[in-house]
Amino acid sequence: MALLKRNIWLIYYLILATSVLLLVVSSISRWHDMEDTYRMRQTSLIEQWYGNINSLLVQQETIMDVVGRKVAEKADPDAMQKEFDRLEAMNPDLFAGFGLTWPNGEIAGVSSSLKEAMQMRLNLTQLDAARDSFLYSMMQEKMVIGRAYQPTSAGMVVPLRKAIRNDNGDLIAIMSGAFWLDTFRGIFTCDRSLPECADIKIIRSRDHYLLFDSDAGDDPDIYHYPMDERAYQRFLSTLGWGVNDGYQAFSGVPVSYLREAADGTRKMGVAIYDERYEFWLALEVDFSRFIAQVRNNVMVYIASFIVFNICLYLLFRLIYNSEEKRRLELLYQANHDTLTGLPNRNSLQQLYDRWREPPGYPLALQFIDMNNFKGVNDSFGHECGDRVLREIARRIKNNIEERDQVFRLGGDEFVIISRYYSEKATLDDARHLVAAITDTYSVDGRNFMLGASMGIARFPKDGRSLDQLLRSADISMYEAKRQRIPVCFFEDHMQDVYLRNIAIEHLLRTAVVNDEIFMMYQPQVANDGSFTGVECLVRWENEAMGGMVPPDQFIPVAEQAGLMPDIGSFILQRSLSELSELQKNMDLAFSVSINISVRQFLHEGFLPALLLEIKRSGMNHVLIVLEITESIFIEDMQQIIQLISAIHEKGIRISMDDFGTGYSSLSLLHKLPVDELKIDKSFVDHILDDASARQMVQSIIAIGKNQGMTLLAEGVENEQQAQLLRESGCDSFQGYYFSRPLMIDDLKDYLQDKVVS
Template sequence: MGSTSLIIIALFFAMHVLMIRPLQHLMQAVQEIGQGNLTPDIAFSSKDELGQMALSFQNMGRKLKKSQWKVKRLAYHDSLTGLPNRLLFREYLQHMIALARRGNNKMAVLFLDLDNFKRINDTLGHQVGDQLLKKMAARLISILRAEDFIHRETYRNTSEVLARLGGDEFVILLPKIDDSQDAAKVASRILDAMRKSFHVDGQELYVGSSIGISLFPEDATEENDLIKRADAAMYQAKEQGRNNFQFYSASYNLATFEHLSLEGRLRRALANDEFELHYQPQVRAETGEIVGLEALLRWNDPVEGLISPDQFIPIAENSGLIVPIGEWVLRQACRQISAWQAAGLSRVSVSVNVSAIQLQRQECATKVDQVLNETGLDPRYLELEITETALMKVKPEVIDQLGAMQRKGVIISLDDFGTGYSSLSLLQELPIGKLKIDKSFVRDMLTDPKDAAIVSAILLIAKSLGLKSAAEGVETLEQATWLAEKGCDKLQGYLISRPLPAAEMAKLLKSGVITEPLKPILEIF
């Protein structure tokens, strides 16, 4: 009985040593893996099944750790370049802001964007664009000092590592500067380096860069605000001609905010029918007969009242809103002229301004046809005013469409003639029916011999090419007399009439002539 007990005790002890204790070690290892320690120390190396199981656990832990590293790297690094991304930069910037507050240090954030990168992508392909981004990253790293860095792998690592925020945007953090000149010197070094060409896929490429700079703590004390204000300063650099750097400006940021606010209100204005048209008459110089009207857009904002077109038209063009707004103007003007004609008022044409953006969409002709069909207006009573600069930018297909509209009877007028750079040979080829002299020449033509010579030349060109002529900005009787004597066909300006709302314009159209301000001229003719 005693020997049996000893055997049982011995077997139990052997089982504990050979099986239970190793299993306990394995269970502890599994718990550690579950708690995040993916490479726990498993303290035995037998070659039996338990040893093989322990080895499998160790291999699994190593693979999990490697996978964890890959996942973390994917989360914190850019997939194209393998560089730290926006998320990692933000974490580091937060850390450095905390250190700067404790040490009362100054910092700078530089936001960098390539100029015309989209054009390279569109013309040479995304593969070339990607290679260019990699080469640019390498060049940036090479020109920065050891204490200047775009990002770091960890808080303790001081190596220079580039962070790509996305697209062609990069950010640079200068964690210790004495003043703004330190940031300016770094930005200047970058701009100088970017002026050298890049060789990509057999192509020699030149790209500039625009850099915006925000300062801690002067411009912002929070991570998100520092990045946003450096970004805003970068856009200011682009507006200043690109390939330069600009410091954040609170006044510029306010203007940008007002711009965005106005854009949002413009969208609502179109939906809420807050626009209206005023009409300024054009008269025949010899008779005072009203022969045309220019439709001028007005915005009656419910809060600010009437807002000047000079204030909102550039915003409409930049945002693309000029396309639906332009279509609204075209439709409203044609509808009004058609209604006046149906009411028996003078049959006058209406001129509508067409922007370069509307022409570049290559759907202008389709819209014009559609509006003319909807309103029933004869094409002969519609005039499209296109600036000289806009007409120089459009594609040949658009010129063909304008020619087709002209053949249907629509008048194509070259607005602000003399302010652009069109050649006389090109002028002969374009489908134009009228030249409109810019008011800047009319204003000073009686006192400035150069302006007088330009106006005379434009009138002579129009007559030689068989085109009609018109002058805008006529404000004095002397100007009107001079223009009439030189053979200008139509006069427009405050001497004749200010732009009028539709109801007032209808009263003026009942008589069909404006004679009072032009009496001395009419007596001559």
């Protein structure tokens, strides 16, 4: 559908093709309809004529048999003439005359109309036109149709001959009757102007003589010779008649056919065979006449088709002009950022392809990311953030060369493509640009500053494709953020970290299935040294990665790749299962602290899944502590508060991990139902030798006490740290001084030693 919207002419061509197809189908359908109509009309006519001729012949055969017997017994020529005249008078326009011939061929008597033949003393056995049918009739019980010939000057006739036999079956005479050939035409009552009524033929099957041909006119020669044998066989083959087939299957059954005549014209016709009187009755029309009729009908379709498509073309041309104008507008929008008016990623790809064409000058791709821009939107609103983005775009355009091009990729990310001359020149320009875009911003009377980090990748040194350059520039930009410097060029060693993270992501996807991830548990103790609970710590061991992979390496990768919901589900299930069984076996109850990642926490259905796992394990809700980090609060604050409150209402405690290192504030802490604050190891490490670290720890403890929370210090590694924390009011501790993280069996031994005994 999108393709059709993008190309209106495709729709036109589809409609055009459809209309052509409809025209062809309609024309073919009309062809078949007309052909069926022709066939039906021809079949109806020929069945009617066949019935008339057959009835006439049967009737004539009966009359001739009765009359022949009667006159043969008298053997009186005058009596014969009188009887024959009376018979002829019944239909003088049809009957040319009657006569009786003795078996030797001599004429015994004739009607008055054939006196000329009587006076000529003709012998039928010696007359070429009559001999064959005369002799043949002597051997037949049925009436025989003879060849058309002209016995007198009166005209052409078609003779009928019937052998007259006595009661013993002996031949005594041949009774003959003749139809006028001209009046014979009257039987075939058909409007010759109709295309389905054209040429009518009667062909005698035993010798292939034409008995009648409507196209012969006044030319008698056509009746003097039989049809060419090959022409007759071609005629039969068009009817589906085989050499060894008889005529019985065709008797009285109309058969349609299409044949090629000797002159090369094609004939469309229908034929029917009379088995008793041994003739074919055929009705044919020139196929060209049929084609002309079809063409006249199809021309109406073609005219309608042409008119329709002209109107359709004009309509689509109008639509196309309108769509083309709209397309150009959309093309601009598709290739430009609507907020800043800068070209976007689509334009970047197109321009890059042109720039890298020969001679392919060295290029510098500069990737800019504004630091802490999210705080502008969160603090002053998106409208203010949009105005700042427009100002950033203006400053970038004003501080780059005219031949350079700037693009906005989205959010607060910008890319600049420029010619690369040297590292020093590019670095100087980049630093100047960063200084310009990090200068003070003033929006609605508010003045604030933003930081910026820039990563630079060089073509072709750091990549040849746009994706390679963007990846290299992105890697170097994050390196600049890590080093807290404004500009950083991409170096190959940065790629190693990137590739390692890719390998971690790839292997991590199957880590759970391959049973590479497992749980360890680090004991937590109160300030009096008593055991209070454990923190569940996930570990990953992979041979391809060289053994144990530190959590601070694979957890961020899992977060970014969206794998933490699945890994988090494993942590919940495995921790609750192992510790629940341990508590039941040792008859102990202690708190279980489980780290929950940001992605897992915000995953849809997290709370129902958590409650289901707790129910399966059988552990009491009040023993479970969920540890969340301050980084969670950079997400939707309202959603976070509602979810934490819902968890807390189920009796599950909440612990704020790594407090003091991130985003939380006192006002936020006041809104949240947090039960415990965990003091980060980075503060505990320097509590003995750094006054500021010691003061920070004491402040955190004071904040927690004021909020009614318990305090837990992690990373305690010696007695001096533990003692100072006790004196400062810390409630519990966790660290190597008390115990390293333990496997489940080692934890059981630990509890047996420290708690049970």
